[in-house]
Amino acid sequence: MSKKNRVNVIGAGVVGLSTGLVLQKNGYKVKIIAEHWPGDLSINYTSPCAGAYFSSNFLFDERCKKFQDISYKTLWELSYINDTGVIRIPNFDFYAKDPHIDSETLLKDIYYKFQVLPKHELPKNVEYGVSFTTDVPKYLRWLLNQFTSAGGVTQKAHLNHLNDAFEPDVNFVINCTGINARTFCGVEDDKVFPTRGQIVIVWAPHIKFAKSLHEEEGAYTYIIPRKSGEVILGGTMDVNNYDGTPDSKTAESILNRCIKLCPELSGVKILRHVVGLRPSRKDGIRLETEIRQNSVGKDVMVCHNYGHHAYGYITSWGSAIEALDLIESSVSNQKEARL
Template structure:
């Protein structure tokens, strides 16, 4: 019965506008499209663009098992579901830019019961004698690394090949995404959620990240070190030969220009963590990105509003991913789709408009 209702809903409600073309917007658009919706992406920036306001192209990116997640929690679920999808893309979409790779992860926290959720990844504990300075714990496991520029362009190509529409624009108010035939609007605006009219989420804040993109094809694995508030990572962008060296995690900072002193510190820490970098590398660029952080964490929820003709519109929010955009992208977008299905199924049962 539920399946029948689902298809009935899609037959009646199949037009969706997605605001934002970062990894969350693109992934949500693809899932909506696969579910039978006609989808348009409205965004100021698209893959291939470079802007401080466009965070996704600046990521590493990798999937790492966050030891702070509670088994069975919402956050653990969306991390796990994303991992499964990304692993599947390695076999089913060889042009996606997703590659299998070993990650060596070190931190200054003694292992405890929270590590139990990692068991399905079969991590190998690294002997104390092999830990880098400052680390108290180390594990290694096979995970995924993503060639970000290639991956974003692949997502956009899949979307347009499937009949998706794109429109380059900067919205001042979420109601500008409403239209005569629009049934669903998905807000994937990241940091812009703080000043987008009708949303204006004041719990959003930037977390500045500075990185160095280098060419070092001999680097074939990932390493991360977290000691106190300092983060160090060496992340290959898939199998492209390009490597992201990082980084910083500066809350409430938004300076756009790379800092030379910070860059020197990143380089020194990365060489100490991954000594074979000294075999030779070429610096391609120094980068700054602003992670879309949120005081209360990720927001995935629906509400309703009405367009100028009085038609009820389902709004779904999917933003506030902080530094976990790629590794929660498929899981959070699937959650958004499920909420949209539910909202459309119950539409007309007295839901209150919030806008």
């Protein structure tokens, strides 16, 4: 692919960084423009706050299932590289009520060592459970380093409008603005809404497995260890809640639920409380293209890639490759039109 095809990616969350890296490694000249970068903390910068692990949440959308498959296989390979921050751990997902889903058909071909747990191995008051070996990616800095090492360019800036990314020599703009797509001028997608998540981060290096419990009325408890010895305890799913301040009663509830699920957490040291806004979207992920014009009347292809809800890490690589395919198709069509 010719280097003359310049791409600006807006947003440096896990989706933006993954998309930028895939494009840069496939011959495009990419610049990522973002106000927030790995190491920054902001209620509008979701990726650093994410639990960031694969669970057995059933993604019925066939496109999302494809993205999940691609991302899992990619991250599995990355887990063999020491500096990525991706690790493999045993994972146990429990359901208070049997979801009556053929999970083996849905997930067996995706997850390593996937199995439905027999009834006698389930905790009290749990009707269904699965186990598999999963990845816990905390690797935004690694993605950024890979991107810049491959020749990618970064720009720390606050854009007021989508058109601000339409530089004269840019052929493509990838919109990975996440939760900000709701208010970002030129996009203003009213289907985007926040799903607030609160977590408690504790020091528990003895925890070497992930556990989660799906209860009735949407309650969701999870325990996710990091390679560093920190453990993420969650969580909440508060729709249309923008409050970035941790709530003490919620934190207490999270701790109690996690200790009940995993007694080995009793007495652990609390390190900090974190709140993030999942970039949810009615109708799911928006991954599509449109043609707009820059200030001198040149056509610019805009590829939207946002609305990943709680599945940004799970779908990041798959959606990045889909964005690449959409751009490649556009380039091929343009060549055919000139012939």
